[in-house]
Amino acid sequence: MQRALVIDPGKCTGCKQCELACSYVKEGAFNPSKSRIRVFDFHQNARFVPYTCTQCDEAWCQQACPTNAITTDAFGVKNVNDNLCVGCKVCTIACPFGTVNYNVATGKVIKCDLCGGDPACASACPTDAIAYTDVEQAGFDKMQAWAQKTDAGALQA
Amino acid sequence: MKSCKCGLNGVKLSMVDPHHVIIGAGPAGVTAAETLRKHDANARITIIGEEPEAPYSRMAIPYLLEGDIQEAGTHLRTDAEHFNSLDINVSRERVGTVMAGQKRLKLENGNDVEFDKLLIATGSSPIKPPIDGMDLPGVHNCWTLADARKINDLAVSGSNVVLLGAGFIGSIILEALASKGVNLTVVEMGDRMVPRMLDETAGNMLKSWCEERGIRILTSTKVTEVVEATGGLHVVTDGGERLPAKLFVVAAGVKPNYGFLASSGIEVGSGVHVDNHMQTNVPGIYAAGDVAEARDLSTGGYDVLAIQPVAVEHGYTAAMNMAGHPTEHRGSLNMNVLDTVGLISSSFGSWMGVDGGTRGTLADQSGYRYIRLEFDDDRLVGGQAVGLTENIGIMRGLIQTGLPLGSWKDKLIAAPERLAEAYIATAHGISHA
Numbered sequence: 001m002q003r004a005l006v007i008d009p010g011k012c013t014g015c016k017q018c019e020l021a022c023s024y025v026k027e028g029a030f031n032p033s034k035s036r037i038r039v040f041d042f043h044q045n046a047r048f049v050p051y052t053c054t055q056c057d058e059a060w061c062q063q064a065c066p067t068n069a070i071t072t073d074a075f076g077v078k079n080v081n082d083n084l085c086v087g088c089k090v091c092t093i094a095c096p097f098g099t100v101n102y103n104v105a106t107g108k109v110i111k112c113d114l115c116g117g118d119p120a121c122a123s124a125c126p127t128d129a130i131a132y133t134d135v136e137q138a139g140f141d142k143m144q145a146w147a148q149k150t151d152a153g154a155l156q157a
Numbered sequence: 158m159k160s161c162k163c164g165l166n167g168v169k170l171s172m173v174d175p176h177h178v179i180i181g182a183g184p185a186g187v188t189a190a191e192t193l194r195k196h197d198a199n200a201r202i203t204i205i206g207e208e209p210e211a212p213y214s215r216m217a218i219p220y221l222l223e224g225d226i227q228e229a230g231t232h233l234r235t236d237a238e239h240f241n242s243l244d245i246n247v248s249r250e251r252v253g254t255v256m257a258g259q260k261r262l263k264l265e266n267g268n269d270v271e272f273d274k275l276l277i278a279t280g281s282s283p284i285k286p287p288i289d290g291m292d293l294p295g296v297h298n299c300w301t302l303a304d305a306r307k308i309n310d311l312a313v314s315g316s317n318v319v320l321l322g323a324g325f326i327g328s329i330i331l332e333a334l335a336s337k338g339v340n341l342t343v344v345e346m347g348d349r350m351v352p353r354m355l356d357e358t359a360g361n362m363l364k365s366w367c368e369e370r371g372i373r374i375l376t377s378t379k380v381t382e383v384v385e386a387t388g389g390l391h392v393v394t395d396g397g398e399r400l401p402a403k404l405f406v407v408a409a410g411v412k413p414n415y416g417f418l419a420s421s422g423i424e425v426g427s428g429v430h431v432d433n434h435m436q437t438n439v440p441g442i443y444a445a446g447d448v449a450e451a452r453d454l455s456t457g458g459y460d461v462l463a464i465q466p467v468a469v470e471h472g473y474t475a476a477m478n479m480a481g482h483p484t485e486h487r488g489s490l491n492m493n494v495l496d497t498v499g500l501i502s503s504s505f506g507s508w509m510g511v512d513g514g515t516r517g518t519l520a521d522q523s524g525y526r527y528i529r530l531e532f533d534d535d536r537l538v539g540g541q542a543v544g545l546t547e548n549i550g551i552m553r554g555l556i557q558t559g560l561p562l563g564s565w566k567d568k569l570i571a572a573p574e575r576l577a578e579a580y581i582a583t584a585h586g587i588s589h590a
Contacts, residue, residue: 009585038548040581049581060550063473064466066184066214067226068235084235086220089494092546093503094466096554098577102501102546107225 002076003134005112005119007050011129014041014048021124025115036101036112037121037130050130052121053078053099053112061111064094075117082108174199177479178262178270180252181278182206184214184465185446187233188472189276189479194243196480202244203270205262207251210302211237216465218305219333222312228302252279255421257439274441274479277418277429278472281411281447281463286321290383295390296405299330311404314338319392319402321380323350327408328363328495334406335372335498342373342400344380344392354493354504358520359527359543366500366525413448413461426450428461433485435475443479445471454488454557455506455538462491490557494549500525501546506556507531507539514538517570528573535566540576548577555580 019035027034037052055076062070062078069084070091080100087107091100100111112119114132122132177193179186182204190202206212210228217231234240240247251265255275262270283298285291295311298304312318316339320331323345334341345352349360350367364374379395389403413428424430424438428450435443435451444451446468453460467489477484494503510516510531518529524544531539537555555562555576562569565579581587 040578042578042582042587045587047585047587049585049587051581060466063188063469066216066233066465067230068233084230086217086226086230087496088216088220089496089501089503089546090216090465093492093494093505093550093553095550096557098548098551098554098580100550101548104499 003114003117003132004055004076005052005114005122006131006133007052008129008131009047009049011127012039012048012050013127013129014039014043015126017124017126018050018121018130021120022112025120026110036099036110048129050121050125051099053095054097055112055114056097060094060096061091061100061109064090066090075114077114078111079113080109080111082106085109174201175273176201176203176271177274177276177476178272179204179276179278180206180262181276181280181446181448182208182212182247183278183280183446183468184233185280185449185468185472185475186276186278187212188469189278189445189476190240190245191243192473192476193480194245196477196482200480201246203246203248204240205248205250205252205264205270207249208301208303209249212240212247213302214465215300218299218302219329221302221305222299222309222330222333223336231302252417255418255423255442257421257423257442260441275443276472276475276479277415277423277437277442277444277448278446278468278475279414279417279448280468281413283407284410284412286380286407286409288380288382290385290390291407293383293385293390295403296383296407298407299326299333300411308334308404308406312337312339316340316403317389317401318342318404318406319344319390319400320406320408321392322408322410323347323364323374323376324408324410325351325354325493325495326411328497330406330408331367331372332496332498335367335370339404342375342392342402343367344375344378344394344400346377346379348377350374350376350497351493351495351502354495354508355502355541355543356509356529358518358522359502359529359541362522362525362527362543363495363497363500363502367498370498372498411447411463413450413463415448426459430459431475433487434478434483435471435486436478443475445475452486452488454490457488462489464491464493466492490553492553500544502541502543503546503549503552504541505539505552506537507533508541509539511538515566515570517573519573528576530569530573530576532562532566532570535562536560537562537569545574551577551580560584 019032022035023031040049085108212233213231253265318339320343350363392400429444447463474486492505514533526544540552
């Protein structure tokens with residue numbers, strides 16, 4: 001069974017615990033600017049939207065990588081292999097969600113890898129706005145549908 | 158579509174698995190071969206590539222020059238047994254001619270290869286500018302692994318190197334040469350760096366960034382000849398300068414490799430022309446990657462978009478159609494990302510704008526930050542950025558989906574740096590912020 005981050009912006013209070021948890025676990029610093037999940041703050045609407053990689057089926061980043069540095073594991077997670085990444089950044093422009101980013105400090109790209117199956121953002125979220133659950137759960141379908149709208153090659157029925 | 162060979166009177170004698178032949182072992186060809194295997198377990202699949210190496214990525218060559226990776230790091234697939242394990246035959250030959258009607262290729266070694274479906278994924282080659290002295294020792298392209306080995310031998314720290322061309326490929330090579338500590342002079346005939354990727358403001362930002370780092374950039378300048386001189390070469394410019402060079406690297410653009418199709422009956426425009434199923438005018442013959450003149454998402458027209466992600470899209474789509482799964486190519490988006498000695502720039506789609514469109518720009522010259530967005534009605538159609546990398550792929554997402562931005566368009570014209578916010582808000586139906 002594939003599991004995924006299911007994000008419900010309606011439950012997000014904008015506390016940004018997820019950003020702190022992510023940056024601490026992945027980069028060793030409580031620094032939201034280094035987080036792989038980002039909470040967009042629409043304060044005039046009192047709306048907050050946590051945003052990160054959906055591990056989309058299209059795997060734009062993986063397809064675009066010229067050195068095979070991005071691979072999909074058995075759980076559907078797209079992982080960056082730092083030993084193979086040359087830092088060319090093509091994946092950062094190929095991902096139509098903008099969720100692969102270049103890390104100047106390492107010269108490699110970084111993206112959400114679901115912390116190897118125990119995502120720190122979901123554990124840190126106090127309101128269940130970010131849940132790590134089966135992909136069949138509501139919400140994920142919508143994100144996937146959104147992902148498919150960006151597809152360049154459409155399979156004809 | 159049928160793979161059977163039919164005997165006399167049209168009686169089927171036997172079913173034979175189709176032979177898919179792919180000319181070219183770059184990203185388009187390799188993606189196509191893998192896609193074909195995924196959708197047809199029994200087909201015979203042959204990749205014919207002319208270089209003696211394992212299929213590799215030209216894009217990785219600059220990182221090889223910088224010493225970040227070894228040659229194996231340029232390989233498109235890391236596992237040496239990858240192609241064997243998929244029963245994909247990779248043959249190192251050069252194709253002489255295509256006899257389209259007979260479904261047959263003639264190799265330069267004289268042998269014939271029969272095919273049921275053919276994919277032309279022969280990529281492109283460097284343009285040799287019409288300048289005297291281009292055959293002298295010390296003059297090199299930077300296109301193949303063989304070129305990279307020669308450049309590595311000559312580009313030693315402290316030596317004089319002249320680079321012709323500050324286009325996209327030239328600028329990537331610039332970065333690699335600069336990292337080797339050479340005395341670098343770049344000669345570009347355009348009025349700025351990467352004139353086909355960035356506007357004047359951005360292209361000149363890149364130039365002054367490089368100049369601040371000790372790289373000499375001569376724009377609006379042509380090389381008139383290259384002559385032998387003591388200890389190497391002199392590169393002569395139309396400004397009358399004689400630039401000493403141990404190595405002269407030529408990056409004057411590329412052209413699609415379709416010369417071998419001259420008498421084949423396959424239609425060629427700026428590249429091998431294909432329809433929205435990546436098929437040429439000859440049924441059963443397809444084209445993909447740098448060599449293909451295929452649909453451009455931005456213009457709706459047909460053009461050559463010689464970039465890696467497009468090669469992969471083309472290769473995938475062509476292979477789906479070759480495998481008998483009709484798949485439409487909606488069009489590819491032109492986009493590039495460049496790291497110029499630490500200054501990162503990118504551009505997408507119609508970055509120069511469209512007739513009747515509107516624009517939002519934000520420029521910080523001394524801070525080396527720039528963003529310019531181009532709209533048609535309330536949809537993003539193009540964009541470019543310097544010094545901004547966070548969530549940059551969203552430019553592609555917005556252009557490719559044609560998402561109506563509604564009230565966010567005016568917000569973006571006033572503050573283009575809010576692009577990611579606009580995307581998330583629009584996708585979540587948040588209109589006032």
